[in-house]
Amino acid sequence: MTSSSAEFTRADGRALDQMRTVKITRGFTSNPAGSVLVEFGDTRVMCTASVELGVPRFKRDSGEGWLTAEYAMLPAATAERNRRESMAGKVKGRTHEISRLIGRSLRAAVDLSELGENTINIDCDVLQADGGTRTASITGAYVALADAIAVLKARGVVPGNPLLPPVAAVSVGVVEGNVCLDLPYEEDARADVDMNVVMTESGEFVELQGTGENNTFDRAQLGEILDYAEKGCRELIAAQRAALAQDL
Amino acid sequence: MTSSSAEFTRADGRALDQMRTVKITRGFTSNPAGSVLVEFGDTRVMCTASVELGVPRFKRDSGEGWLTAEYAMLPAATAERNRRESMAGKVKGRTHEISRLIGRSLRAAVDLSELGENTINIDCDVLQADGGTRTASITGAYVALADAIAVLKARGVVPGNPLLPPVAAVSVGVVEGNVCLDLPYEEDARADVDMNVVMTESGEFVELQGTGENNTFDRAQLGEILDYAEKGCRELIAAQRAALAQDL
Amino acid sequence: MTSSSAEFTRADGRALDQMRTVKITRGFTSNPAGSVLVEFGDTRVMCTASVELGVPRFKRDSGEGWLTAEYAMLPAATAERNRRESMAGKVKGRTHEISRLIGRSLRAAVDLSELGENTINIDCDVLQADGGTRTASITGAYVALADAIAVLKARGVVPGNPLLPPVAAVSVGVVEGNVCLDLPYEEDARADVDMNVVMTESGEFVELQGTGENNTFDRAQLGEILDYAEKGCRELIAAQRAALAQDL
Amino acid sequence: MTSSSAEFTRADGRALDQMRTVKITRGFTSNPAGSVLVEFGDTRVMCTASVELGVPRFKRDSGEGWLTAEYAMLPAATAERNRRESMAGKVKGRTHEISRLIGRSLRAAVDLSELGENTINIDCDVLQADGGTRTASITGAYVALADAIAVLKARGVVPGNPLLPPVAAVSVGVVEGNVCLDLPYEEDARADVDMNVVMTESGEFVELQGTGENNTFDRAQLGEILDYAEKGCRELIAAQRAALAQDL
């Protein structure tokens, strides 16, 4: 735990509890049932939701559907080009970790028992990375999921009403002792504590992942972090609602 | 070889020798030295050129640079979602084949001896696929390459003047006996002959890849195919020149 | 969020905030510098700390050391035999995720700048799994780390005093609305919320990973969860201290 | 495009439009239904055609058969030993590219609708490489295919008459400005243009693959290249016919 310095200002001039500009573009591509470009500042992620008949083996004959997610970074998304995982022949641990986080988070936004034995594949491909790619992915993927479910319902494939209220995610970090909302890469790289929070519209937690590799944090600081996270998620959910309110 | 039917019309109403609408957007993302979104109709490919100091082992101490290329399809780019190659743990033969084609084609547009011992990595990631992804990739990658070399020169990294005149690529197919320029997926899937042609501004061939899996073709038909290809490539090179003439 | 049932009792008769029996056996095997068998009830993990000269590339010439961790489950550790990852040819996402968590947690217990350019490899191999394998791994690995550093110091390899105060980890879950400490497999499988907490001796957080896949949780519940976690970690750290106080 | 030097002579004394000595040995091994050793000068490839009941999934219930091909280089086939791909754990792009070319070419020589739901596996294993291994493979594989189909018909497995007229392949290159037929390694390594042509007996093209990595080529040169290719393929088809006319 470090104490904050009074004169701390963020490189991009934002207030400590201020999100970057968020943009959600629906119908970004036309093949998948749901396709969204989400932007948190310079972070840009293409989130799609594709539908497949049938479910994986462990769900067969359950009467329920399934949702799974894959996250990836395009090679040129980062400041220094990162090696293509398909060429390396193996997927990095970080990629697995984020894919699993997205999958769990989005499963909290869908009632699988209303989906029929269908599978929704979420793909989050980072076109440009500037911090917060996993939280942008979750936030954008909810919108793609909503569009995909609407398509399914229009086609009469889905028996029930599987879409649950929005889920959004944001990062909060502690930088030079200051709690900051929605870290860009430059802040993320030097943060002492990094917390990713996934929340529902009613303000409950779906996932909390906080790590203090460069420093630890106490419960007071945790409280402040969660306040910021809640503010960010509320704004993101408003943006999701606004995007979904428009005609596609 | 099939004879053409007089009343053939293309689904999108184009003339037989007409390209789809081509759009080239420079500066599509900001991290790589060159970043282009190229569109041939509904086919959209993000083409980037990243620069790395040093060269692969087989070029070390040659005084020359190198250029290599990787092509990939996002999972949701196609009508039916295709499996992510990184998760499958291996790269498909088709992917390798196209990556190699792009690499060879772009090496015809750069004088490696003027590049210094630097490597340019071309990445072509298909966001949306509707036929002609490899030809769009080559065409867009030239523009990304040009921008990357400009960056290198501005930084003083490149000793000479490595950029050669444009190289562009187009597909020509024979559909129901009719030679057609720039096939979308719907035509490509039922074409008897499929030819990809890579050309220089002076109208010379860099690569010719023609396959007649459903049918063979004779030299007369080849002549007609190449006429169409030349027309397409000239238009593409004009589009490359126009895009590069604008301020970035 | 579910409300708790008054008459809830745990299958093994424990109080809601009671740990399973914890045993830490040092010197479990003789080849690695530190070797510990840690038991949380029926969960048994062999934790070792091996020392290697030199550091990975990204740490070279930094004057600092590095610590990395790998977690694995023996095939027969689980009720139903699980497939050996080496034979499958790829490591599961879950394995990667846990390995990374252990690594980050243990790096909070070592001052890398005091380690010299040496690497410590932590291996946590689960001999028998009954829930809480990752938290047992972290708790046991700290003791193995302490023993390994003592060996290094005795050999004069380590310049400074790299060992920091203990770090321990415990899981807390919400089962049928009741917050429960240290879940065995039977409870874990039906928990609505599952939180893994890594803490320092001073009661600060190193990692918080909470997931509410079957249900969400609110801040009040989070508070209760963290109270339980703190109680568990304090007891675990006492057990680590007691184990380390004995002669090896 | 380079101009030719008047005094150009080939290292092995051949005329520019002269093939190397071609030998086709049927029944080279006895296990596969068709087994051929094909030699283009010092290039030697073992080509086999094995028959398997059933077809891959995408052809199931189509009433048609399938043909697939795999190409590989033995480690000691080349002047410098090349690494075994099975040990490297991945297949090189070049190998994939050639396997796919062979498959497409041979599918032009078989009427899949006459084959019944059977699969023919073509294997081309290069015992000794001296340029032109892919063209020798295609040429030899046709003969192995013919023998395998004869076996199938004799066994009564094949309903119809699936064998189509011969398909053969040859390389033509431009070396120091001179168009040369059937390049050995020494010429191939320094060729400006390298074209592989697959033709039917009636002189139509099945595949054209030309690359001008070191130089480009124009339509006049293309015409000359195709004249040479046609001459080579006619001679190869005569050799295939002669080999097949003999008793096995």
Added chain:
Amino acid sequence: MTSSSAEFTRADGRALDQMRTVKITRGFTSNPAGSVLVEFGDTRVMCTASVELGVPRFKRDSGEGWLTAEYAMLPAATAERNRRESMAGKVKGRTHEISRLIGRSLRAAVDLSELGENTINIDCDVLQADGGTRTASITGAYVALADAIAVLKARGVVPGNPLLPPVAAVSVGVVEGNVCLDLPYEEDARADVDMNVVMTESGEFVELQGTGENNTFDRAQLGEILDYAEKGCRELIAAQRAALAQDL
């Protein structure tokens, strides 16, 4: 062949034909049907036998069962940490070789026709390695197999009486010209000849694997080696019998 030196003594003071202390602990873990910790001196291997319904494809509808085995070394089992095979992405040749040896050896101790269509998976995981890990594995796995079959019979799953009399294994080496029984690592590393012998209770051979990489051996020496092996195996089988005679 080297002549023995009269004054040869073993580092651990054993007679040339003396086994290390052997310990067999049944019920080492509780999840698998059979679980044994076997110790040959400092070599410690966890051997488990897990039962799975059904058989691999090549045994389907044979009315017989199957037994398969996998051997692995924990990373910290050896003096110098060895790389985890799952992380390397491939299994070493040595591992495959030993897994296959264990499988063949144990299949000699089970009558597959009495097993029903069930599969027994033997896992031998080396916790600590000091030579003789494969022979300890075979010896311990027989006891785990016996326990697993007893479980199967108690559950009524196994129709017949599949367990055959014990099979045990021991290594014999030639060190400085002296035949020595049950080599620890220190002797194994400098042995001229290394023989692993798998025997039945009636003194017949199941497997003989002798290698003289540093030296060759003649039939007289072979005779002496086999005498030692027979003595060792008799003692091991007595230990297996004694362990199995106790209540679990």
Added chain:
Amino acid sequence: MTSSSAEFTRADGRALDQMRTVKITRGFTSNPAGSVLVEFGDTRVMCTASVELGVPRFKRDSGEGWLTAEYAMLPAATAERNRRESMAGKVKGRTHEISRLIGRSLRAAVDLSELGENTINIDCDVLQADGGTRTASITGAYVALADAIAVLKARGVVPGNPLLPPVAAVSVGVVEGNVCLDLPYEEDARADVDMNVVMTESGEFVELQGTGENNTFDRAQLGEILDYAEKGCRELIAAQRAALAQDL
């Protein structure tokens, strides 16, 4: 152990202790330093020895050379086509096991201290398999090794005289109770005991690998097996000597 039936005759009419016809063709291909086609009846293996400057890391600065071997089966070598290991992405355990056996056996035929810091790569590729592929490989590889060393000496690369006297290998099996020399596939598939013996010219053992998966064997039978093996190896070594006595 089964008793032999008096009226046993071998399918190919050979006496029990008679080898199949053995042919050794040197200079089978021209690129590797040594290249041999070895035939044991219908089993045909191409054995090559290639030379590489330098040694693997564990031999660096030892002043000694190294020899390594790789064995593989062409897909069409067997009665039923076997899957190509490079396409499967992993090498089978059987392949590893045989490669390691060949490597150890051939290292007994070379004095590494006389080789200088050079590596010899042995490749044994089975063109046609009819039992005994590993023993044919070892026998043929010795001749390829001898030729490669002669090339090295002629080039002045090898300081000393690394070639040791011949090493050869043969299989002996027990079929219906009868000891039989040099089993073809048909006998091998139903043998009760299968022994591979690698011997030196002086009649000493390099490797003994005997397995009695379908039955066990006793020392009397072992004696008989080794008598047959010795007869076979003596004949093979005579064939190696005769082949090497001819001009290449």
